[in-house]
Amino acid sequence: MSEYLPFVVIGLFTGAVYALAAAGLVLTYKTSGVFNFGHGAIGMFAAYVFYHLNTAWGWGTIPSMAVALLLFGPLMGVLLDRVLFRSLAGAGLATYVVASLGLLVFLQGLAVVWKGGNTYRINPFFPTNTFKVPGVSGVFVTVEQALVVGIAVLAGVALTAFFRVTTLGLRTRAVVNDRDLTSLVGVSPNVVTTLSWALGCFFASLSAILFVPSLGLDSVLLTLLVLTALGAAAAGRLTSIPVTMATAFAIGVGQSLLVKAIGTRPSLAGLPTSLPFVVLFVILFFAKKTTFALPARAQERIAKATALRGGRSHRSRFPAGQLLVLSAVAVLLPATVSGYRLSTATTAVGMVLVFSSLSLLLGLSRQVSLCHAMFVSFGATNLSLLLHAHVPFLPALILAALLVVPLGAIVAIPSIRLSGLFLALATFGFGKLAQDVLYPTALAFGSDSLASIPRPAAFRGPAAFYYLVLAIAIAGVVVVEVLKASRLGRTLRALADSPTAVESLGISPWASRVIVFCVSAFLAGLAGGLLGTLVQSINPNSFDFFLSLLWVTVLVVAGASTLGGSVLAAILLVVVPAVLTSRAVTEWQPVAFGLAAMAFAQLPNGIMTMVRMPDWSAAWQRVSWKAAHQQRARERHAVTAPVRAT
Amino acid sequence: MGSPMLALENIHAGYGRFEVLHGVDLRVPPGKTVALLGANGAGKTTLLKAAAGLVPTTAGQITLDGVRVERIPPQKRARRGLMLIPEGRGIFRDLTVRENLAMFAGRRSVSEAIERAVAAFPVLDGRLGQRAGSLSGGQQQMVAVSRALIADARVILADELSVGLAPVVVDEIFEAVNVLRAEGRSLVIVEQYVDRVLDVADYVYVLHKGRVALVGEPEQCRRDAVFDQYIGAATHS
Structure with a gap:
């Protein structure tokens, strides 16, 4: 003793x-x-x-x-x-x-x-x-x-x-x-x-x-x-x-x-x-349900204050036009870049999927999750384990992401009882614990502290792999955007405003919150598999727990509510440092980034608040309404003209 | 009405982009009581909050005893003698009754503050160490009204003092209001019991959709058909 x-x-x-x-x-x-x-x-x-x-x-x-x-x-x-x-x-x-x-x-x-x-x-x-x-x-x-x-x-x-x-x-x-x-x-x-x-x-x-x-x-x-x-x-x-x-x-x-x-x-x-x-x-x-949950009145006061600041985006339309234009640009990209630039582009596309999955939590249900890097990391290590067990690449990729879902569900449990900051801290604690306790086990990196992910022969070429990442990222983004426009998306937005009102409608808040965490974890796991395959070998520090904080920061600065924000976040995090490589820039980059985070965090949808994206669906509605109006006018004219004539 | 203790002129105010008050005028003479009436959403609470400085005004001027105050923060208006007792129990729920009274004491000593509060509401004497949020609704409102009795406020704006209270408690609260009137304080009272407030008021203002629809003395108002149109249902209930 x-x-x-x-x-x-x-x-x-x-x-x-x-x-x-x-x-x-x-x-x-x-x-x-x-x-x-x-x-x-x-x-x-x-x-x-x-x-x-x-x-x-x-x-x-x-x-x-x-x-x-x-x-x-x-x-x-x-x-x-x-x-x-x-x-x-x-x-x-x-x-x-x-x-x-x-x-x-x-x-x-x-x-x-x-x-x-x-x-x-x-x-x-x-x-x-x-x-x-x-x-x-x-x-x-x-x-x-x-x-x-x-x-x-x-x-x-x-x-x-x-x-x-x-x-x-x-x-x-x-x-x-x-x-x-x-x-x-x-x-x-x-x-x-x-x-x-x-x-x-x-x-x-x-x-x-x-x-x-x-x-x-x-x-x-x-x-x-x-x-x-x-x-x-x-x-x-x-x-x-x-x-x-x-x-x-x-x-x-x-x-x-x-x-x-x-x-x-x-x-x-x-x-x-x-x-x-x-x-x-x-x-x-x-903790007991009431110990750390923000009182409903306080939650609603914040929601009201946020609404008064113009901070809520209630748009729920599927951004078909934006997705189409962005996809077209991404498809044409390998024709103009190659080598390390294409590798940077592949990382950026993978990160769009990461940010898109994070936007489900941050932008849609307003739940700040600070362990997203853990989902990404497990996506990669699961894939490594499955590939070494000789599971073919694509099924292994899907399965690896599915295996992250239970982790998403575990993280979602506090979201039922906790709100706001306490949920953020619980997710952060879980992410750090996973890194310290789970990563060294055979479930993740094992004692080698390394996970190798061999790239399949069909996607060994940089352009072929880029297109694979792009296809999966587009599919993932479509899932996210469809979910945002769906009934579940509306429920989650409503939950962020007033959980009491949602419960009074007979809707269970916890089911929606668990589902969104699971979907987010799945997509992050998918992105983790792809990003891991790109570099072919990762270690526990590749997706360090601190990255979760950085990603949340970058996404909120770029704009967490819209697809444009996820794309901009990937560009800011991946493309900008790859392009601006002079020593002075690298040295001052964190200072500038910190300042930008403090300045742009105040905008309701980050930098995207200042960017007016063309509203394709509204434009289409206007065009189709105009066409329909003209058609109706023609039909009326066709009916009335003979009467006038007589 | 003479030189007013509080004068609001052409007040425009609201929340964010939503304007609630569209040019309201209100004058409170020294030592007089004004009843502020109107339907839900008429802008009564917003007007009191604008006067106290909790809601910023976008136009108009507020004069307290001849001094312009619309640009100064709420705490400075309070120090100049303008007090708002907000709707829904204006107390610090997590502090004890004694601590609440200490916060309300201002220039007075805490013991003097407690003395004055207990003189008006003896029931508070045994509750001084209790958390204010755990008191009954009536006792909470007594603590809130004690603030007016303790402080040297010259103008008291009271928002829905009787809401959610049993009639016997409302009687006690209105007795305290009569004490304040007798002390020569100027009052603006927003109240759901229209008959009760008309009994104590010297002047009546009726707000409708953010504008003053009617001004007069209580007896005039009781006879006015327009007043009956706005408030009739409430006086007969």
Whole structure:
């Protein structure tokens, strides 16, 4: 037993950092309704500011830390509230997710441009000497560990007291409860929210800076710190700071004890890092229906606000004209491009199918799914397994996609009980868990961490394979567009507006939600098989869980409601980086992309809002109506003319 | 009517692209009570929200005790003495009764705020530590109306105070309204019980499809055939 105690100490230190990160995350969510995926990135940037002042400008540790913590962090919070999130008031969840992901990409990109992508070592801020824990034999604690745990506990107590005792805390809770009423009693909700953002960003900065000496200054690792805070934040239902912080400590200790318990068994090596996501998924998966579901009134308020912003597209016509023109262009493409350009085009067409399947969830039923890369990845690994079992290519491709459907159904289960952000987080947790726990098994990549997908002889040529991908993508897009125009599509749109109204019509909401997840998973699996076959070998990082976030961001920026949006998303993600390859462009691309995500997320249908696509079916209706009108006029004339003549 | 405490002139307002109010004029003299009546969808709630600053006006001007306020945010209007008690219980449901009263206290001390609320509604005394959302509908409305009693608001806009309440509770609420009148506050009351509000009102405005259809004193209105046309069904119910 005593050999586990040192691991408890290490776990308490890690848990303290998680607790500080999670507290800031919950604080801003509680007061602004924004779940900030960029929370970790803000902390990361504060750590870079500290590093720059400390090393490049030669400032002492304390002044550098003071500027990073007390000036940069809060100022960032004020800026974010005033410039970005306040302008999004009333927007749907996807908009907030994408804007905060845009912030993440922007800050991370900027950090890399500023300091390069290296990991820097930072000397400990606190003394590293150890002392013996009184009354416990053989357990030594460093001063740093004790101080960081002490800071976290103190911060937790202070935050809880702030909400319970102080006037500002009471006002903050009042804003959370009823923003309009708060302004009616003479308190500015905007000022309260701004202060909360400042405080939240201070916590983001504090957790990152405290973690830097042990983790190193690394733009990616520090940004992802927020993800490990997710499980704790979910345990506190994103509202209770004491529960959140206590769970964060428990997760830290749990991770550390798992490291000790697992030892060197490679098959379980991913378990400690995925513990926060196990907690996240288990809490959300097994929660009572009412615990995390947004109240129906709140859902309808968001729907109404979105409608007032002009954010709902109620068009349900099949875009036959657009599909025809786009298909014709795609069919003619191999005549003009070849080599790597054709390979890029093939990837882009495959990605159109990925985005089209994602648009079923994002654009139609307004369910933000953050594990789409998992469907794509399993589509590819299933195909690999089936091909190695000597199943012919085309049946194997279909079967591989069908085998992804049960995964879609599992992910859909939370969608019955959860709504909005909590569904998004549950899908995200599931995607990360799958990558950490399922990918290393024989069900996916196995111990080789590799899945080879030989291309069938008939499609070995690049043009032949391009046409195969194109044919399947067109078929998939037709399924998506038919589904959008069908009764199921109308039901899903109605569900996004008012689940209560739909249930009152006697329609079961869960059946529709499960079906749409299954269809989406099938099509994503199909695309995964095709994209895997194109490169012929994939590994667990080929469709990393983080790609799911990126895809959602790109699709919302391009336009999640229409076919044009899916095509534009594929072009932005695949074609643009392949064309613009100069170093400066590559370096600044994430910065520009993050900025674009924050700017265009506000438009109801992304960039496509600004693009007026020709309305072929309406044009056709006009033409056919005109023709019919002329015909009727001729017929009337034919009947009446003889009468006039006499 | 004399120099008004609150004057709305040519107010145009609505939600997004949908205009609800098409040039409404309304004047509330100091210490007087105005009944604002009209069918569902006439624009009564929108007019009160526009006056309080929750719905932006696209044209027109709002004057509070001689000062233009249409461009200032709701909290500043509230601090200048304009109070809206919104429809559907204007309380913080997740805060306790004591915390609600603390939010309403403004410049007063919390203990003074509690004292005034409990003096008007003694039943609240035993409920101070209870979550406001868990009170009965009548008690919730008492907390909401306490806000008017506690604060030094000069103009109180009350939207459907009696909706969903038992008649005996409505009596208590209207007693509080009489206290506010006696204190010399100016009131605008939107109310479903037309007869009751006509008993306490000094002036009546009838809205129809976002426009003022009729203005007058209660007795004049009761005799007016046009008033009967707009509101008749409600007065006889």
